[in-house]
Amino acid sequence: MKEYSLTNLQELEAEAIHIIREVAAEFENPVMLYSIGKDSSVMVRLAEKAFYPGKVPFPLMHIDSKWKFREMIEFRDSYAREKGWDLIVHYNKQGYESGIGPFTHGSKVHTDVMKTQALLEGLSKYKFDAAFGGARRDEEKSRAKERIFSFRDRFHQWDPKNQRPELWNIYNARVHKGESIRVFPLSNWTELDIWQYIRLENIPIVPLYYACERPVVDMDGNLIMVDDKRMPKELATKAEMRRVRFRTLGCYPLTGAVESEADTIEKIVEEMMTVTKSERTTRVIDFDQDASMEQKKREGYF
């Protein structure tokens, strides 16, 4: 029966496409959260495949914290234009106008106001009843326990003790007004699966993932890139050019680079197989406390 078997990636692809179509069929107003990262790029490709030859029947939304790498924004805008996506960009106007940022307010306040609050604001503003996220269960312990269709109450909160049973590939999409479902079509993908898929499908990704000479400052062991003039002068002057790449993308002051020579996907995978730090540790925000991600997720963060 070899000719009737799927490889692991084909099976994951089939599962994700089924999930994406199910959302389009059952919800009135879904949205796909687009973070510009590699996982988002894979998720969007899966959505394109799900509705081929038609267009993706829901919008994408990027929550802009206003502190993303400039290259991310350039990539987002040119890729969205080229593909003709219906792209919503939302940011927390109040937070932006009162000058919230990681350098002045710290990572906790910045993340809360410009990411979590901005996300909740965006979801409420457009009354989305389902939101796709690119999170994977292998990334982090509390995610490993989350359903693919993950229920959120009217306050966008997740209750890990009270999740709906989820069996086979039957997903319960019923919600009352104001409640919503976060949907994770990449739940069962691993980091290697993502890279493998990007490689096989030739999916464009932000160049920051590839090694290049970049100006970085060593902040307590995290290599932070000088991406614009908002980095305080006393820090920016310490910058030196190093050959680095980013394993995850987010707000530039909160995302550490790693020194690397990997400038192709093969080299990235090679590095991944030998590197000894798990993916999320290059994100500064995770250092707060044990079980911190669970706390954020309960509050509505993706």
Next chain:
Amino acid sequence: MTTYTHTDIRAFLDQDQKKDLLRLLTAGSVDDGKSTLIGRLMFDSKMLYEDQLAALERDSKRVGHAGEDIDYALLLDGLKAEREQGITIDVAYRYFSTAKRKFIIADTPGHEQYTRNMITGGSTANLAIILIDATRGVITQTRRHTFLVSLLGIKHVVLAVNKMDLVDFQQQVFDEICTDYKNFVTQLDIPDVEFIPLSALKGDNVVEVSSRMPWYHGKSMLEFLETVHINSDRNYDDFRFPVQYVLRPNQGFRGFAGRIASGIIKPGDPVLALPSGKTSKVKSIPTYDGNLTKAFPPQSVTLVLEDEIDISRGEMLVKPDNQPRTDRHFEAMLVWMDENPLDFSNQFFIKQTTNTTRARIDMIRHKIDVNTLEKSEVQSLGLNEIGRVVLTTAKPIFFDPYKKNKNTGSFVLIHPVSNNTVAVGMILDKLESKNLPSRITNNDKKKIREGKSLISLENRQKKLNQKGVTIWFTGLHGSGKNELAFSLEKELFDQGATAVLLDGSSIRTGLNRELDYTPADRAENLRRVAHIASILNDQGIITICSFISRNNHLREQLAEIIGKERFHLFYMKTTLDYCRKNKPELYEKADRGEVVYVPGVDLEFEEPPRPQLVFDPLENEMNITRILEYLEKNNIFPLT
């Protein structure tokens, strides 16, 4: 860790890309060392990063339960509260891969109150590892886990006899446990059972075959997982394609998107659409990556047909010579997943494949004790209880027995108010619907009654000069339907017809006096009335019924009991204000909350979409004339 060179990595990626995927479930009690086994599989297959290891060592000293050793279990217990309690409480998914295969582990807890989690974790599994503590042998939980595994239709089971180090790696202990287990497992339907003695803590027979158990000649756990053959477990025979989404990007393209539940399909193959029965042929299977020459489970594809036939979500494409069962009536094993026990008066939503409709549980045949497998009669099912039930759905569904086809034989029940998934079910093999007990009758019962009587319906009708039909008035409290009904009764009497009138007060003071006004009791009240009407109609008598009968679902059931051709629905259409003027006391009480369940106030009243006649209460005289004309025109009374 191994270092790869650049050319290695291409080879590695090419090979990695070809691996298949094994989904497995692990089940065991809290102290069987399940988490340790999984942690060890991940550790020894080198899927842990250095920072995770550092954190693990740190945590082991702080909160671990393994003394000075590394506590692998800490890797798996994700959530804060659980870590404090020292137990895993929900399903957690783990990922690792070896040179041969990728693995997804659904890690589920073993204690009693969490059957629901094991069922959740196991529903997609190809294989189950059941852990046994060698010092304790086969215990109640082992039996429970095995029963649940067989219920879920998991075809491969590995009995992992753990903690062999604590019994000095003795063969005798292992053999006794295996014999015990075999005696039990033969009662269940699991085709492939494997036994492996191991020590998760010390690593014996986990990845490498251990030298400390030379009497064991089988594979290590990992070797077994890498080589067990699972592809033939899928159903490639019966083509079932539940339509999930209809793609119509432009006038020229109509594609039916969905996931192949079972069977194989190729361009040119004939297909039949359910429920319409329309047939066509597959024209093409277009994808983003080009057209496919064949498609099979579990692919998500889009089918384009030769002919323009109208098919929507929830319908199913099959092959004309191989069709599933189509029925509203079936039996299933049901696992109750909700804190609140099963309440028969609830109508649930059933979701089966891509189809959602209403469903009711007619009866529980028996409950199965998951520990002893004993059957018992029960009135309800509570959290984590499993029973064999009879269900009726509002629309027919298309299904196969779960044993033959997991994708078309499984369903979930969703509570209509809370929206929670309250139960999950596995459909059992075919039983003719007429053999199933039911709270509604079907036409078969009518035949039995007729068969017993020596007077034919035709003779009765000739003698009475009328057809036995039911005239059913629906409308709000105070709409004037009773007035019209009684006027009609009088008029029919005067003209020589034989009619019986049933209304709320006559029925509720006697026959149905124990019934309340809750929606469930209202439904039961009407059900009984419908049966009386049906019996009277069988005798050729015209039955006039005057009941609020507030929604279409109820009215459809009435029509079904009485017989659609005999059921004539007349609607007294009024405003709520008009009714309030006629029955001020009742409505005022309802407004104050002193009485509840009053249609129009705190219960919805649905207008019938297609009543045979609609009346205005202010035109009583003319209404009677219209009814008499209707009866004559439809050859009900007088007969022509």
